[in-house]
Amino acid sequence: MKSRRHLKSTARGKNDRPSRSTAEEAVRTLIRWAGDDPVREGLRGTPARVVRAYEEWFAGYFENPREYLQRTFEEVAGYDEMVLLRDIRFESHCEHHMAPIIGRVHIGYLPRKRIVGISKLVRLVDVYAKRMQVQEKMTAEIASCLNSVLKPAGVGVVVEGVHECMTTRGVHRPDVTMVTSRMLGVFRTNFKTRQEFLAAIMLKHGSEESSI
Numbered sequence: 001m002k003s004r005r006h007l008k009s010t011a012r013g014k015n016d017r018p019s020r021s022t023a024e025e026a027v028r029t030l031i032r033w034a035g036d037d038p039v040r041e042g043l044r045g046t047p048a049r050v051v052r053a054y055e056e057w058f059a060g061y062f063e064n065p066r067e068y069l070q071r072t073f074e075e076v077a078g079y080d081e082m083v084l085l086r087d088i089r090f091e092s093h094c095e096h097h098m099a100p101i102i103g104r105v106h107i108g109y110l111p112r113k114r115i116v117g118i119s120k121l122v123r124l125v126d127v128y129a130k131r132m133q134v135q136e137k138m139t140a141e142i143a144s145c146l147n148s149v150l151k152p153a154g155v156g157v158v159v160e161g162v163h164e165c166m167t168t169r170g171v172h173r174p175d176v177t178m179v180t181s182r183m184l185g186v187f188r189t190n191f192k193t194r195q196e197f198l199a200a201i202m203l204k205h206g207s208e209e210s211s212i
Helices: 002-012 020-034 046-057 065-069 118-129 135-150 191-207
Strands: 083-094 100-110 154-163 178-185
Touching (some): 020 046, 065 118, 083 191, 100 191
Antiparallel strands (some): 100 154, 154 178
8 A cells, every 4th residue: 555655646746636526627628628518418427437437547657567576486397488478458548649559568588587477467568558658668668677576587578559649630540550679688689589589479470360
């Protein structure tokens, strides 16, 4: 609980999060600005629903990603090869337009004696995704957190994202996917390790039709 209170203070600066009623009134203002009437029947409950949706979409501000990586396992029978979890679906929001970013994250690391449960890698992605983001920053944050807590020999993270700020407005390009990567340790310095990671990601993509 202490860590959550600390995160609230960190995320907001001075614990100055507006009240729920203030947030709902802000939604009513946007509805009026868009040209509709927030008190008509179909929109009457919309402000409350939007605020509840924001609580879910941006829950990552109130979670500490490092906590999910604290429990590790050392009984791995000497396993010292790459651990790879690919196709972790994520849903985030771009901090420039607050439009959805939907895609996949692929995480690989080379352990040093200890590993983490694979579900914790999914939760790690979720924490950072459930914040206002730019994809480049999210990619770096996931890799840096895993590297600093687990202290493996290396970490590789690749993120593929479709940005609705490009697909539904502006240039209107629905056929574009953004790819970002972050390589640390041996994933950066050892060409063979990096290629093994990238090849493992492409195995499925090369043999199956898949869409984000």
